[in-house]
Amino acid sequence: MEVSVGAMSTRTRATSVAAVLAAGDSVPPQPRLPYGAGVSSAAVAQLLAQHPVVLAPMEDVTDAPFRRACRRVGAHLCVTELIAAEHIVAGAARARRRLDLAADDRPTAVQIYGANPALLRDAAIVAARDRPVFLDLNCGCWVPKIAQRGAGAGWLRDPAAMVAMARAIVDAVDLPVTVKTRIGYGPESHMPIVDLARRLEDAGVAAIFLHCRTAAMGHAGRADWSWARRAREAVTIPVVVNGDVRTADDVVRALAETGCAGVMVGRGAIAHPWIFREARALWSGGAVPPPPKEMRAGARARENTTDSASGRKSCRLQTSTRRRSPSRRGTKCTR
Numbered sequence: 001m002e003v004s005v006g007a008m009s010t011r012t013r014a015t016s017v018a019a020v021l022a023a024g025d026s027v028p029p030q031p032r033l034p035y036g037a038g039v040s041s042a043a044v045a046q047l048l049a050q051h052p053v054v055l056a057p058m059e060d061v062t063d064a065p066f067r068r069a070c071r072r073v074g075a076h077l078c079v080t081e082l083i084a085a086e087h088i089v090a091g092a093a094r095a096r097r098r099l100d101l102a103a104d105d106r107p108t109a110v111q112i113y114g115a116n117p118a119l120l121r122d123a124a125i126v127a128a129r130d131r132p133v134f135l136d137l138n139c140g141c142w143v144p145k146i147a148q149r150g151a152g153a154g155w156l157r158d159p160a161a162m163v164a165m166a167r168a169i170v171d172a173v174d175l176p177v178t179v180k181t182r183i184g185y186g187p188e189s190h191m192p193i194v195d196l197a198r199r200l201e202d203a204g205v206a207a208i209f210l211h212c213r214t215a216a217m218g219h220a221g222r223a224d225w226s227w228a229r230r231a232r233e234a235v236t237i238p239v240v241v242n243g244d245v246r247t248a249d250d251v252v253r254a255l256a257e258t259g260c261a262g263v264m265v266g267r268g269a270i271a272h273p274w275i276f277r278e279a280r281a282l283w284s285g286g287a288v289p290p291p292p293k294e295m296r297a298g299a300r301a302r303e304n305t306t307d308s309a310s311g312r313k314s315c316r317l318q319t320s321t322r323r324r325s326p327s328r329r330g331t332k333c334t335r
């Protein structure tokens with residue numbers, strides 16, 4: 001089935017997203033689509049048309065228990081924490097755990113990162129064996145340890161290399177491949193994202209998740225959603241807007257202002273995981289439901305301790321039941 005959300009006008013797109021949100025949880029599960037050239041973007045578009053609010057990848061936060069908790073309060077499509085290509089290829093236990101998706105933890109996309117295109121390609125082939133809903137390439141992590149060695153947002157310094165790397169991965173796996181990136185490395189006055197979005201589409205990328213800040217901004221300043229609108233207007237694949245979507249109101253506003261196929265929520269889901277069901281209720285014109293009882297006390301505690309710039313303290317609270325070791329603090333793509 002061809003579902004070309006990216007090709008719709010803003011108005012048609014907003015209407016279709018509204019209809020989907022209004023349908024609530026009664027949307028029947030869709031038949032599994034065959035992936036491969038030409039249909040991968042349609043498959044992702046179809047998924048987003050049903051569930052446009054996506055849980056962002058967040059290292060040390062969006063592990064399987066957290067994804068399950070979010071799904072209990074309305075989330076559907078989730079993305080794993082970033083996984084290093086080197087670790088996947090080496091079969092490291094931690095990477096293996098992150099790749100391993102249980103039956104009740106789907107649809108979940110796996111996010112991989114690295115600086116070496118050949119290693120990334122090999123890692124993508126290994127990751128695809130676990131049949132995530134799609135593979136996401138991290139081209140947005142700004143943390144110096146990652147970006148300065150050419151991984152994450154480091155790819156934004158060489159858009160041609162990023163496109164070639166994405167194309168090689170698209171050709172190597174039989175799953176949709178998406179890219180999560182930023183509007184540019186910065187601080188240029190003209191961001192590369194619009195032209196880059198076109199080139200990524202040409203390379204066969206199925207969707208773009210766009211954190212609307214430059215890498216140089218880290219998490220400072222405001223995310224400029226207008227870049228998501230401009231990128232969305234330039235391509236037919238889905239563009240998902242990300243950055244500073246903290247409330248259900250923000251979800252509705254971001255969809256309306258950008259006409260994007262979806263919204264990705266990161267830190268907002270840490271303090272407020274039921275944002276997913278609130279957004280659906282709000283868009284459908286219903287009353288916003290109260291927070292789930294069992295989450296109210298925890299939410300208050302998290303809200304009181306959340307560092308709004310990084311979400312760090314709340315992450316610690318949220319993941320306090322997980323076993324931690326010094327190595328787990330490794331890359332810290334907290335952004």
Ligand SMILES: Cc1cc2nc3c(=O)[nH]c(=O)nc-3n(C[C@H](O)[C@H](O)[C@H](O)COP(=O)(O)O)c2cc1C
Binds near residue numbers: 335
């Ligand atoms: C604690 C933390 C960990 C993060 N880890 C990742 C990651 O593993 N991969 C990634 O692409 N982005 C990562 N990010 C960035 C988020 O996915 C998202 O792009 C960013 O937080 C902006 O969205 P928000 O304003 O909704 O939080 C992380 C952010 C935070 C706060």
